[in-house]
Amino acid sequence: MTEYPPALRAENVSVGYSKHEVISGLEVSVSRGHITTLIGPNGSGKSTLLKALARIQPLARGSVYLDGTDIHHMPTKVVARKLGLLPQSPLAPEGITVAGLVRRGRHPHGRSLGRGTIGDTEAVAEALELTGTASFAMRTVDSLSGGQRQRAWIAMVLAQSTPILLLDEPTTFLDIAHQIEVLELLSRLRHEHGKTVLLVLHDLEQAAAYSDQIIALKAGKIAAVGPPKKVATEAFVADVFGLASRVIQDPDTGSPLILPRGRITRDDSTESNTLD
Numbered sequence: 483m484t485e486y487p488p489a490l491r492a493e494n495v496s497v498g499y500s501k502h503e504v505i506s507g508l509e510v511s512v513s514r515g516h517i518t519t520l521i522g523p524n525g526s527g528k529s530t531l532l533k534a535l536a537r538i539q540p541l542a543r544g545s546v547y548l549d550g551t552d553i554h555h556m557p558t559k560v561v562a563r564k565l566g567l568l569p570q571s572p573l574a575p576e577g578i579t580v581a582g583l584v585r586r587g588r589h590p591h592g593r594s595l596g597r598g599t600i601g602d603t604e605a606v607a608e609a610l611e612l613t614g615t616a617s618f619a620m621r622t623v624d625s626l627s628g629g630q631r632q633r634a635w636i637a638m639v640l641a642q643s644t645p646i647l648l649l650d651e652p653t654t655f656l657d658i659a660h661q662i663e664v665l666e667l668l669s670r671l672r673h674e675h676g677k678t679v680l681l682v683l684h685d686l687e688q689a690a691a692y693s694d695q696i697i698a699l700k701a702g703k704i705a706a707v708g709p710p711k712k713v714a715t716e717a718f719v720a721d722v723f724g725l726a727s728r729v730i731q732d733p734d735t736g737s738p739l740i741l742p743r744g745r746i747t748r749d750d751s752t753e754s755n756t757l758d
Contacts, residue, residue, distance in 0.1 A: 487550035489514040489646050489678040490535050490565075495544035497527075497534050503542065504530045505702040512646075517672050517679045519689040522699035523723060528682045529570060531699065532650050535680070536567045548646075562590030566644040570651055572635055574623040580634045581619040584609055587641030609640040612667060628655030636664065640671075647671070649681040653688075661685075665692045686723070690714045690738045698722055714738035720746055 490512040497505050505527040512518050512535075520528040533539035535546055537553050546553045548564060566587070574583055587609065588602045610616040613633045618626065623634055632655045639647060647668070653661040669692055671677040683689045689696055690710035698706040698713060705722045706713045719727045719740060726743040 487547070488512055489549065490680065491547040492531070492535060493545045493547070495531070495534055495546065496542045497530050497539055498542050503702065505534070505699070507544070508704060510535070510697060510704070512678065512680050513695060514678050515672065515676050516694035517668060517681070517692060518695045518697060519693040520680070520682045520697050520699065521684070521686055521689050522705065526699040527702040528699055529650050532648055532680065532682055533569070536565060536648050537561060538567070559590055562642070564644055565646045565648060566639040566642040568635055568639045568649040568652055570654070576624065578623055579620050580615055580623060580626070580637070581606065581610070583623055583634055584615070584637045584641045587638040590642060605641050605643050609637040612640060613637040614663070629657060629660050632656055633660070633664070645676070646678045647680070649679070651682050651684065653683065661688070668692065686714060686719070687740050690740070691732070691735060710737055714740060
């Protein structure tokens with residue numbers, strides 16, 4: 483059987499802002515055709531790592547490989563045809579419609595924004611349909627609610643038609659129903675279209691339910707990596723999030739369910755001493 487390289491791989495990657503190093507010496511591998519989720523406390527380096535893997539954030543040290551090739555040696559358009567990125571809090575041009583925004587996802591495929599092909603039209607229509615944004619496609623982005631706006635941005639990334647999707651907190655601003663809708667969509671893209679998905683989530687339980695692999699960060703280092711059943715343990719939740727919990731198995735899916743029991747403080751029992 484032919485073995486393929488990981489979709490994305492980071493070797494000894496360190497990234498800093500000014501003199502402050504945010505992530506240090508990370509080794510990360512994102513499996514092809516899987517959903518991998520980055521989790522960790524605020525400030526642990528999740529978004530920084532995502533931007534480094536997407537070639538947006540310069541590296542202090544190390545290398546990032548896209549399909550086995552150093553991403554910094556690849557032409558920008560080649561990278562854009564392989565990797566679609568949804569950053570945190572993206573900004574849309576004033577007055578642009580949802581349809582216009584989504585059409586911008588076709589830009590890496592070489593056509594001008596105003597003159598698309600049949601393939602471009604089909605990709606845009608499919609992205610609008612998948613994200614439930616077709617009904618307000620002609621509205622301006624700045625007239626939308628936060629949740630509608632987030633789905634429009636996801637549609638733009640989907641219209642890019644890349645095999646790899648990087649999404650930084652794609653469920654931000656969404657109510658619980660739309661959060662699940664987005665995660666179900668990503669799951670379908672993974673299973674039915676073979677997409678490789680790397681995303682940042684804050685909800686550990688959602689990460690456990692929808693991920694093939696979890697990469698947990700703490701203070702710029704890898705705290706744990708592996709399938710949800712291996713990573714999402716009570717000891718892990720205590721160590722990484724400083725939270726006492728009970729972890730049980732979901733009776734329907736078998737994925738871990740995390741039941742919070744309260745913050746662990748330095749004055750708590752011996753268990754808290756392991757967090758220092």
